[in-house]
Amino acid sequence: MTQAADDPVLLVHAYCDGELDPANALALERRMAEDPRLAAERDRILALKRALAKIKPAALPPAALRGRVERAVGMRRAAPRPTWGAVAASIALAAVVSSGATWSLLGPTQSALVSDEVLGSHISALIADRPYDVASSDQHTVKPWFNSHTIESPRVVDLKDDGFPLLGGRIDVIAKTPVPTLVYGYQKHRISVTETQGLGAPPAARETGGYHLIGWTDGGVSYWAVSDVGLGELQQFVKLFRAAPTSQ
Amino acid sequence: MSDERTRFANVVLPHLGDAYALARWIARNESDAEDIVQEACLRAFRGISGFGDVNARGWVLSIVRNTAYTWLKKHRDPKLVAVENVEDVADAATGWDQGPAAPDAGLIERADAARLEAAIGALPDEFRETLVLRELQGLDYRAIAEVTGVPIGTVMSRLARARRRLIALLREDDK
Numbered sequence: 410m411t412q413a414a415d416d417p418v419l420l421v422h423a424y425c426d427g428e429l430d431p432a433n434a435l436a437l438e439r440r441m442a443e444d445p446r447l448a449a450e451r452d453r454i455l456a457l458k459r460a461l462a463k464i465k466p467a468a469l470p471p472a473a474l475r476g477r478v479e480r481a482v483g484m485r486r487a488a489p490r491p492t493w494g495a496v497a498a499s500i501a502l503a504a505v506v507s508s509g510a511t512w513s514l515l516g517p518t519q520s521a522l523v524s525d526e527v528l529g530s531h532i533s534a535l536i537a538d539r540p541y542d543v544a545s546s547d548q549h550t551v552k553p554w555f556n557s558h559t560i561e562s563p564r565v566v567d568l569k570d571d572g573f574p575l576l577g578g579r580i581d582v583i584a585k586t587p588v589p590t591l592v593y594g595y596q597k598h599r600i601s602v603t604e605t606q607g608l609g610a611p612p613a614a615r616e617t618g619g620y621h622l623i624g625w626t627d628g629g630v631s632y633w634a635v636s637d638v639g640l641g642e643l644q645q646f647v648k649l650f651r652a653a654p655t656s657q
Numbered sequence: 658m659s660d661e662r663t664r665f666a667n668v669v670l671p672h673l674g675d676a677y678a679l680a681r682w683i684a685r686n687e688s689d690a691e692d693i694v695q696e697a698c699l700r701a702f703r704g705i706s707g708f709g710d711v712n713a714r715g716w717v718l719s720i721v722r723n724t725a726y727t728w729l730k731k732h733r734d735p736k737l738v739a740v741e742n743v744e745d746v747a748d749a750a751t752g753w754d755q756g757p758a759a760p761d762a763g764l765i766e767r768a769d770a771a772r773l774e775a776a777i778g779a780l781p782d783e784f785r786e787t788l789v790l791r792e793l794q795g796l797d798y799r800a801i802a803e804v805t806g807v808p809i810g811t812v813m814s815r816l817a818r819a820r821r822r823l824i825a826l827l828r829e830d831d832k
Contacts, residue, residue, distance in 0.1 A: 456763070457823060470674055474677065482699065
């Protein structure tokens with residue numbers, strides 16, 4: 410501090426930052442009045458501060474970040490339902506309910522409950538405006554990302570040439586279990602593919618409120634593909650996904 | 658919710674925006690910033706019982722800052738992270754000689770936000786974090802000293818040199 414106190418330039422900065430007590434500020438004002446170099450320094454600093462004030466406050470963190478943090482510390486895992494509850498407030502769900510074909514009417518089987526949660530995760534990820542925790546079109550980036558997040562790494566395939574580019578991946582919590590979900594694009598739509606093990610067999614196909622779900626099981630792993638694309642496109646996607654070679 | 662989670666929600670979550678902004682300035686990349694904030698929040702959560710109820714924002718920011726540098730060291734090519742030893746650099750902030758081309762205050766003030774952001778991004782880490790904490794996050798010298806773990810005198814000299822460099826960069830742009 411002694412060094413700083415001896416240095417008039419640092420004191421001018423401190424003055425401009427409002428860090429000087431009145432006595433020191435007054436003394437420095439006298440020095441600046443006598444020394445044009447100090448006064449010029451003050452003018453430059455104040456001009457820079459005014460220019461910097463034009464920088465907009467930093468962008469708010471993406472909505473998904475808060476969810477990630479809450480999941481990381483276990484605030485969400487214990488109660489995945491509220492996520493779904495928040496989604497319930499959305500127009501999307503109002504459409505689902507009013508369609509009269511809600512999955513809950515089909516009986517509270519585990520398959521239907523898991524379908525609900527898979528769909529809920531897909532919708533809430535879209536609402537969050539960031540359908541993935543890791544954004545990458547490179548399967549060699551996405552797969553290791555899952556590996557490093559302590560859950561089973563999903564089967565990742567490259568369908569870019571078929572019009573379904575890989576966009577990224579996220580971790581969903583289904584039946585209180587973190588599971589991997591891949592996100593593919595199709596034109597402006599998103600397709601979520603969630604992998605589960607030991608949560609029961611998925612339904613072959615469901616349609617509700619404008620969303621299609623197609624499920625299948627390969628090698629003991631269940632897949633749930635959800636999207637608002639047309640049924641034909643989703644079927645095409647699933648066909649390609651199942652036929653594509655798995656990346657290593 | 659458990660006590661720790663309630664405490665975490667009250668102490669850490671309100672500062673998520675500041676945490677993200679700081680991480681973004683340090684990492685200069687949005688997706689890295691998110692990973693850093695998540696990791697910092699986990700650290701904060703684990704250490705929440707040791708937080709003494711004084712200046713939650715400063716506490717959170719210092720965790721974010723330390724996490725960011727550890728994270729960058731781990732995930733980025735060390736050659737890219739290695740910074741010049743700024744304290745030894747000879748462009749002493751206190752030197753008078755700005756040269757005949759020292760831009761006048763009006764020119765500095767007219768710099769637009771995008772140009773300034775690029776110039777801030779080009780500053781060495783120590784200068785950038787000090788400037789961001791002061792000018793964009795509004796911390797006072799004492800708080801900056803606590804977050805960055807250096808004496809106030811160092812904060813003052815870093816800040817002065819950061820501003821000098823910014824002004825010099827704006828001048829180069831203008832040529």
